[in-house]
Amino acid sequence: MSAVTRKNRDGRTRARLISGKAGSFLRIAFSLAITFFGLLLVTFLIGRVLPIDPVLAAVGDHASQSTYDRVREEMGLNLPLWQQFFIYVSNVLQGNFGQSVLTSNAVLDDIKRVFPATLELATIATIIGVVLGIPAGVFAAINKGKWPDHVVRVIGLAGYSMPIFWLGLMGLLVFYMKLDWVAGPGRLDAFYIDFIEPTTGLMLIDTLIEGDMDLFWNAVSHIILPASILAYFSLAYIARMTRSFMLEQLSQEYILTARVKGISEHRIIWRHALGNVMVPLVTVIALSYANLLEGSVLTEIIFAWPGLGLYITNSLLNADMNAVLGGTVVVGAVFIGVNMLSDVLYRLLDPRARR
Amino acid sequence: MSNEPLLTVKNLEVTFNTPKGEVNAVRGVSFNLGRERLGIVGESGSGKSQTGRAILGLTAANGRITADQLTFHDVDLANLTPKQWRKVRGARISMIMQDPKYSLNPVMTIGDQIIEAYREHHKVNAKEARHRAIDMLEAVKIRDPERVFNSYPHEVSGGMGQRVMIAMMLIPDPELIIADEPTSALDVTVQLQVMAILDDLVRDRGMALIFISHDLQLVSSFCDRVLVMYQGHVVEELAASALHEAKHPYTKGLLNCLPKMDGDHGDLPILEREASWAEG
Numbered sequence: 001m002s003a004v005t006r007k008n009r010d011g012r013t014r015a016r017l018i019s020g021k022a023g024s025f026l027r028i029a030f031s032l033a034i035t036f037f038g039l040l041l042v043t044f045l046i047g048r049v050l051p052i053d054p055v056l057a058a059v060g061d062h063a064s065q066s067t068y069d070r071v072r073e074e075m076g077l078n079l080p081l082w083q084q085f086f087i088y089v090s091n092v093l094q095g096n097f098g099q100s101v102l103t104s105n106a107v108l109d110d111i112k113r114v115f116p117a118t119l120e121l122a123t124i125a126t127i128i129g130v131v132l133g134i135p136a137g138v139f140a141a142i143n144k145g146k147w148p149d150h151v152v153r154v155i156g157l158a159g160y161s162m163p164i165f166w167l168g169l170m171g172l173l174v175f176y177m178k179l180d181w182v183a184g185p186g187r188l189d190a191f192y193i194d195f196i197e198p199t200t201g202l203m204l205i206d207t208l209i210e211g212d213m214d215l216f217w218n219a220v221s222h223i224i225l226p227a228s229i230l231a232y233f234s235l236a237y238i239a240r241m242t243r244s245f246m247l248e249q250l251s252q253e254y255i256l257t258a259r260v261k262g263i264s265e266h267r268i269i270w271r272h273a274l275g276n277v278m279v280p281l282v283t284v285i286a287l288s289y290a291n292l293l294e295g296s297v298l299t300e301i302i303f304a305w306p307g308l309g310l311y312i313t314n315s316l317l318n319a320d321m322n323a324v325l326g327g328t329v330v331v332g333a334v335f336i337g338v339n340m341l342s343d344v345l346y347r348l349l350d351p352r353a354r355r
Numbered sequence: 356m357s358n359e360p361l362l363t364v365k366n367l368e369v370t371f372n373t374p375k376g377e378v379n380a381v382r383g384v385s386f387n388l389g390r391e392r393l394g395i396v397g398e399s400g401s402g403k404s405q406t407g408r409a410i411l412g413l414t415a416a417n418g419r420i421t422a423d424q425l426t427f428h429d430v431d432l433a434n435l436t437p438k439q440w441r442k443v444r445g446a447r448i449s450m451i452m453q454d455p456k457y458s459l460n461p462v463m464t465i466g467d468q469i470i471e472a473y474r475e476h477h478k479v480n481a482k483e484a485r486h487r488a489i490d491m492l493e494a495v496k497i498r499d500p501e502r503v504f505n506s507y508p509h510e511v512s513g514g515m516g517q518r519v520m521i522a523m524m525l526i527p528d529p530e531l532i533i534a535d536e537p538t539s540a541l542d543v544t545v546q547l548q549v550m551a552i553l554d555d556l557v558r559d560r561g562m563a564l565i566f567i568s569h570d571l572q573l574v575s576s577f578c579d580r581v582l583v584m585y586q587g588h589v590v591e592e593l594a595a596s597a598l599h600e601a602k603h604p605y606t607k608g609l610l611n612c613l614p615k616m617d618g619d620h621g622d623l624p625i626l627e628r629e630a631s632w633a634e635g
Binding site for chain 2: 252253254256257258259260261262263264265271272275276279349350351352
């Protein structure tokens, strides 16, 4: 091949690369928009189909028919369905989810208050799950059929089988009451609550911003138990998946190649095999993270954690439809976001997926 | 050919424990290897690949290797610790695998994989290693070594991938190369090209070669000596130039299966097997 033709070919690939990048960005944006639109449509329809009368929830059962009709008109519920949907979408796009009947705040403000609590808990739990779960899975895979494998499996199975409310109560009983290693329910000791100005809403970060280490360690000691208990579940799942992905990779030819080269077993496992394991594993981790971001109602109740799960459940029990729909949209949006993030990571980890 | 043998294999046996009982993949193989090019031919399941793997101690976990003697120079390959193995593998004995599509790590760049092979056995800095790797890619006749160095395995063709494999396995300068069907996964058109590159490098660097293949013609044109294996036994050993003098009916049968350019064009004969061949 002459130098000239090679140059031409390189030039062409570069041109394709640029249009490819812009193209894939547009494709991603388009599919995001479609997904979000679908999400809004579904939540809207569910809100209209549910046998809960939002007017009645607002005015109470003793209101007169004329009051009822007036409020119904104010809420726009007399309009045709497509018009209601149009109003709903344009409101949501402006961040207006309506008002919560229960708290009489704007739903968005409520969510801004509760979501950081869930985000913080889910993030810490996922970090613990990943940091312990991946090595446990690798350890089980390289000792397949021997006792470390069985130990990891039994621990994982136990994590999966124990009801979380029981585990949470036992955790409080042992580590809070008996041993006094951690703090009890809530995000901070009641004494400290007023000291902290919510900047991000994430206690660990807000206390660091304030530079108050006492507060910071207090927040850590509050979050560590519920986060560990949530982490136990994602840990069990992540370890299980890591083990099976690892076994699959270790039987591949390129592992034999690496052995032929005389590379250490340590490097073969942690660099060669794990590099390939991370590709499918990133999706597993992302999905388990997204699940935790929904808020876990039972954990939040037991640990008096003012998170999203607790908020949505309370709203649902009180027929507070604006809050329920708002919360659902937020959960859906978080799912979409986490999925997109895992797609991006997938591309980073697997050169074959880059186009 | 030097008189002092590089590799001595005496009565090598490889046995696998399977749910259906024991399988003897290699049954009493013996040969000596000097600085020469030895071909091992045989059909699938004849034990030729397992012989190659046993020399590197890379038999699968459910397999067992026994031998009266298995020595490389003065190293007893039958009793090496994992740490001692790492000094032999790559550095002194290396192996070229069959299919670059599966035998290269898909998420590491080609350059990283070659550098890794080199730096495992030579204490050099990253820059020097990169130099060496690029030189090596040039040595296997890759025209654009910089680009290939930064590519991932899926971005190069099969023939290119196999040259990368050769570069990676030859860069630590081993004394013995085992090539296990190195061209079987490639297009017929590039098979000879790749083989010629391997052959040149092995000659230039004075390496010994064990060339494992099912292709009797290919083996005879690149090797000095040929072992013919059948069901775990060596049934015949021949000089590559003297294939026509083959005495064993299996070897004769294999040669007769090949179409000839001249002579009659009737049906090709079918290999008639005899149970006694498997007795060795």
